[in-house]
Amino acid sequence: MRTSIATVCLSGTLVDKLHAITDAGFDDVEIFEPDLIAAPQSPEEIRALCERLGLGIALYQPFRDAEGVVEHEFARVLQRAEAKFQLMDRLGVDTMLVCSNVATATIDDDDVSADQLARLAERADAHGKRIAFEALAWGRYIDDYRRAWSIVERADHPALGVCLDSFHILSLGHDPAAIERIPGDKIFFVQLADAPILSMDVLSWSRHHRLFPGEGGFDLPAFVAHALRAGYAGPLSLEVFNDVFRQTDPARTALHAARSLTVLQDALDVGRLASDSDRHSDSSSEPLELDQVELKAPDTDEVAALLERIGFAPRGRHVSKSAWLYAAGEARLVLNEHNVSIAEPRIAGFGLRYAEPHGAASRAERLGARRAHRRVLSGEADLPAILSPDGTEILLSGPDSGIRWPEEFTGGRGAPDPGILGIDHINLTEPVADIEEAVLFYSTALGLTRESAAELAGPTGLVRSQVLRSRAGGVRLALNVVPPLSEQRPAARRHAQHVAIACVDLPSLLTRARARGLRTVPVSENYYDDLAARLDLPDEELVRLRSAGLLYDRDEAGEYLHCYTETVGTVFFELVERRDGYDGFGAANTPVRLTAQHAAA
Amino acid sequence: MRTSIATVCLSGTLVDKLHAITDAGFDDVEIFEPDLIAAPQSPEEIRALCERLGLGIALYQPFRDAEGVVEHEFARVLQRAEAKFQLMDRLGVDTMLVCSNVATATIDDDDVSADQLARLAERADAHGKRIAFEALAWGRYIDDYRRAWSIVERADHPALGVCLDSFHILSLGHDPAAIERIPGDKIFFVQLADAPILSMDVLSWSRHHRLFPGEGGFDLPAFVAHALRAGYAGPLSLEVFNDVFRQTDPARTALHAARSLTVLQDALDVGRLASDSDRHSDSSSEPLELDQVELKAPDTDEVAALLERIGFAPRGRHVSKSAWLYAAGEARLVLNEHNVSIAEPRIAGFGLRYAEPHGAASRAERLGARRAHRRVLSGEADLPAILSPDGTEILLSGPDSGIRWPEEFTGGRGAPDPGILGIDHINLTEPVADIEEAVLFYSTALGLTRESAAELAGPTGLVRSQVLRSRAGGVRLALNVVPPLSEQRPAARRHAQHVAIACVDLPSLLTRARARGLRTVPVSENYYDDLAARLDLPDEELVRLRSAGLLYDRDEAGEYLHCYTETVGTVFFELVERRDGYDGFGAANTPVRLTAQHAAA
Structure with missing residues (x-):
């Protein structure tokens, strides 16, 4: 037609x-x-x-x-x-x-x-x-x-x-x-x-x-x-x-x-x-898993320090690029200092695993995605890569190749904290002018499924948040729309992107991470007073949350514990523990987090 | 309370x-x-x-x-x-x-x-x-x-x-x-x-x-x-x-x-x-007339040239400031080069006449308006002045003092074109973040009456336009809200402020003005074809409009002829002729005007 x-x-x-x-x-x-x-x-x-x-x-x-x-x-x-x-x-x-x-x-x-x-x-x-x-x-x-x-x-x-x-x-x-x-x-x-x-x-x-x-x-x-x-x-x-x-x-x-x-x-x-x-998607066009997240900046030392404090260990430096791989459990974060014009660390790309990565890349291209050029030397994995409308680079790997590429990073040292399981979700920010295009791209070219959008009150405006995920649940992506009139205000930087790290026994991990020097965004005492009033939580659980500085949410299925690190450039990390099939993102706690980040800005 | x-x-x-x-x-x-x-x-x-x-x-x-x-x-x-x-x-x-x-x-x-x-x-x-x-x-x-x-x-x-x-x-x-x-x-x-x-x-x-x-x-x-x-x-x-x-x-x-x-x-x-x-207003708090409009820039030569081409004549230079008065009929435009940090010519203020200007200024101050400081030397009119929320300076004069202050400008030369009657209206632009505050200010502190808002399609977005006027009709002010996402685009400059000059027999004035070198924004031929299809205009009237390059509108009472000059800095002029009590602003023609200005940008 x-x-x-x-x-x-x-x-x-x-x-x-x-x-x-x-x-x-x-x-x-x-x-x-x-x-x-x-x-x-x-x-x-x-x-x-x-x-x-x-x-x-x-x-x-x-x-x-x-x-x-x-x-x-x-x-x-x-x-x-x-x-x-x-x-x-x-x-x-x-x-x-x-x-x-x-x-x-x-x-x-x-x-x-x-x-x-x-x-x-x-x-x-x-x-x-x-x-x-x-x-x-x-x-x-x-x-x-x-x-x-x-x-x-x-x-x-x-x-x-x-x-x-x-x-x-x-x-x-x-x-x-x-x-x-x-x-x-x-x-x-x-x-x-x-x-x-x-x-x-x-x-x-x-x-x-x-x-x-x-x-x-x-x-x-x-x-x-x-x-x-x-x-x-x-x-x-x-x-x-x-x-x-x-x-x-x-x-x-x-x-x-x-x-x-x-x-x-x-x-x-x-x-x-x-x-x-x-x-929009059938099982073959849908990503299986999140493979890695790539952060770029001319200097990623502060991010590296933050990751080591969380519990990541360096898996090595890339054989041909100025890039380092930090890993823990199934979480892989690439810190790329190669040929970078971005001033401050930001999420420059991520990797998704598909059953047929070349088929997925062709499909994305047919839907208007541009192909990203990657320098690949002999012996390195030649993975297809596409660009989102805002230039985020998405690397497509297969169930196998996704396991091979980390071998290009050599010289790893130390063991990661066993409390880290993998990457729970990525949260990107989009300007209001680009959000519809971004949602269409991720839901069609990448084969994710769009969920209903939420609106969250922050200290400089309402943040619209759109979640996309693979139906099997392996990939979760949230896109946040920054309030457009606040973009010029300094605090808008704090409407930053973040990577959420899935953990087991988060309170214990936090104790170890804090011993390594990790600082998390402080949670107000008033939050815990309100939590006590709102929910029938056992007192000892409340004491544990308060002393660990954790936010808490629950749904019909289970519970969600989470906290946030300081921001480096425009990136911060969330540490999360999902219990018993909790399926949300702790959205009710977003105003508390945004306010604390706003105050720290 | x-x-x-x-x-x-x-x-x-x-x-x-x-x-x-x-x-x-x-x-x-x-x-x-x-x-x-x-x-x-x-x-x-x-x-x-x-x-x-x-x-x-x-x-x-x-x-x-x-x-x-x-x-x-x-x-x-x-x-x-x-x-x-x-x-x-x-x-x-x-x-x-x-x-x-x-x-x-x-x-x-x-x-x-x-x-x-x-x-x-x-x-x-x-x-x-x-x-x-x-x-x-x-x-x-x-x-x-x-x-x-x-x-x-x-x-x-x-x-x-x-x-x-x-x-x-x-x-x-x-x-x-x-x-x-x-x-x-x-x-x-x-x-x-x-x-x-x-x-x-x-x-x-x-x-x-x-x-x-x-x-x-x-x-x-x-x-x-x-x-x-x-x-x-x-x-x-x-x-x-x-x-x-x-x-x-x-x-x-x-x-x-x-x-x-x-x-x-x-x-x-x-x-x-x-x-x-x-x-919001009674007759005593309402302005009687628009006294003058003040444009500021370090160099106003281009505006002066434009005004002379339209038909204004210099009434003189101010006795103590680097300011020039251009006048024609009841239209007075002050070009102020005194102590200016604004790069390009813009509307920096205007004057309103009140029955009791000092009472009006006190009232505005009580409603939160800041008082503007004016340097006044011996023998000069000491008029109260207030600032709008965006810093536009509003000079308040009385029925008498409004006639005296032009005498501070000396050395006038030449006679203005008799086709110019006065200032019909001023059109200011406001960012979306400021519009409610501006409307409240003008409708309360200045005693104008708010009319319903209109929305006009331009080539880079919808322009919201809010008209305020004095109920007796002597003062008309339009506030246009620039589409916020287009603010970064170069063409947004063309969402400029303007002063509309009321004329009699506009076609004749335009002939004289063009002989003086005036250029107006071209009107597309397609516009006239559509005008012919839409309205029962006599053919000779249509020919007159087309050859004069005039836009046309009408309402129940009468007709409106108008055209636009080129833009200098962020200011342009509209020349208008109201016939038989036409009460609008030619809003139906705004898309044509905005597109022509966009193309010229």
Whole structure:
């Protein structure tokens, strides 16, 4: 199927947008009228540019307030439309979107609407054009695609069909199954937008909060499948009004948009449309385990000291790079000082193990991930690596190769603390402009499954946190969105990235680690007083937590003990002990942690 | 009445917040429990700090999920409460907020709730504490303050009263008049929050979008008046959950909050509670006219050239400052090069005429405006000046003095173009973090009236625009909010400030101005094609607009012709002609203007 996107999805001028859309690989474009009106280029220039770029103009939109009006008003509608048909001739586009009347309709009568739309279609036909009629969710009388179709059916004109927009249909909870009762050749156009499930007026929801497919709560593969079963053969076109995408780089947004359509088409191809959780990943595309985390800086001495205090031991220096491996249990942290331009230590990448790492890398590339270049010398493991949208390097290893690469580090010394089991999760930060793209990347190109997002109160704003994980549970990744207005404030540095280390008997480990010089972020006494009031904890347990300086959480299954180290650069570590299948991340304690870090900043 | 604010309104640590609250002049504070829990200070330290600062702790909040539960659950409630009463002893606070049960209530029976709240109050009483019970708008069973009161009345315990929160009452559209039926001594606490009128779920609305009084759509003076008539004598306390205020400087937010309470108290004092439009200004506190606009930069040559091309003539250089006055009709623009650290020309201030400028300045100062220092030499007009929150200097002149100060500029040459009438409006830009504070400042300290806000699509994001004006119409001010994520992009500079010049026969003026070398922002041909399709304009009028390069708008009353000059620094000029009482700002044309400016950037 051809892919398409509306110019309104992107920021910039019309010419900027057309280039970005072409570069992202779309076949077609919907021209959003205000973009053309504001453009200095003539319609002929835009047409010629699209021809040179190989971009089809699939739709001109929107034409408003056409039907359900009194006759003298309708004469004006035909006059307006005549001017637009001439414009479409100049632009070289066949189909015009007419959306159901919001402002001027006074006649709630399907016969009148059908008659007027038929006459409009007749005029269109005379220009070799056709009309795609769409029910807006806030149309004055017509807000349901089934009614729009019944009017189009009644009008019975070859140049009149319907446009189906997933947002208008799914936002009102209308069942999309009836799409299959519309003849495919009467579905003139399909527009796709996802959206978070929000409870707000549908107009604001639509104008500000639409998302690309796979990023919200709508089941778009099922929606599109209905249109395909009806016989629709036109383009799949994205129409996403979003406050953030309006402000961000159009080239990047267009790539991001294209990736969402590829994922959607994959889901359609494999025919697994039944449930949301099946959509993005199957067991073969899902990572098995977190292999390692890589921190980069010109000087990683402070991180090395911190890791040794926690209980890591150096496994050696890399044979050909300025990189050191610190390990304990299944936790492996690479400190990379090779060719680094980053001033302060940060998480520069991580490794994931897949059953078929080369297959996983190809899949990620097809979904728009860039391949990362790695220098590999003779005898070293040549692992595929890809880049996340923000440049984090993800190294893909197999069940075997994941065990071989540590052998490239030589000269190890000492034994790690046996209390360390592995890496529990990684927590990365994303600016608000990048979060949707990052979530889409990790949930599709990397095969992780998105969980619902939480919002946590910190001293400089609310932190939105999105968890992604492998369904088998081996990989857990949290993405935190920094409050955007606080980014300029010094304390925002403390909205740092972190790596959580899984431990056994954390209180004992902490005693040993503190003897090695580890300092953890202090927990307020008030926290323990509140814990005592809130939970039925045995007194001796409370005393243990308090004396160990541990935070505590529990869910139906089990318990979670955790604490945080000081921050080095923009990285800190969390030490965690999960008991009896606790499945969360201690989110209730985040405000306490953020406040303590804020005070220490 | 005592003034109070909840710590949750501000960003930072608890100690930061207490200092900011004191510095802003509040009498009392509500301690929001999570702030205390996260604080490293003991309750005794917080108490001692508040004592030193002279800040009363008026409320400890919130205690959740108390009533309507099964008995064994209620035993846990009493245990939890006991711990909190002990904490309140340490903190030295008498009143605890209990909000209606959201999570654990299973019994929808007022007798059960009354009985349980009475027993809770009995325990509180034993500690010398009291309980203020509040109906949350999303309480499971109790979401109406009238029902909360009827339960409190039924419980009939001296240590049990109600807390009235304006948000929970007004957001659900409940009539606040019934507040007057509650005995004043049973209203233990009043919490105030304003909010924009939004159609979304009330929980999200409450948690993210509350505003300080006077900034939203609630009639808070009427609300408070009901409580006062009931005999309430406790503090007026602000409880505002707002995503922006959580991120911004607490000292500034606290001042802003204090200003909103002063305005509210003024409104109560004068007893003009009837209508929203009467609330903030009367004719004596309202500005009569815009006197002048001042642009500052070390070098204003380019602005001077632009003004002369438009048709301004130099009225002279200031006798004691490096400042030049350009005038035409009633439009006066001061170009100030005196002692300037701003790199590029920008709007640094403006002058307003008041019937009593010194009275207006005192009033603004009492509402938190800082006084601006002006160097004045012998014989020069000594006008009072105040600073807006973002540092814009506002010079207040009287009906007479407004005519005298231009005499301080000498050496004028030439005659201005007679087509220029005066200044139509000023358009300033505000970052999103500052807009609420700016709107409150201009609508209260300066006596302007706030109109509804509009949202305009630009090529790098949606621009929110808030118009303020004097009711007599002499002063028009628009505040535009720059899309925050685009601030870093170069094109954001084009979201510049501007001064609109009112003209008569704009097409002729433009012919003369272009002969003087003026260049205006080009308007796309597509714009005129669309104008022709949209409006029934006579062809010759369309030709005139097109050949003059003018944008066009109309409303019920009249028409608006306008165009824009190039940008110098961050300032440009709009030339406007209002015909027959047109009352808008040509907002429909803003996307065309922004796109043209974006392309020129």
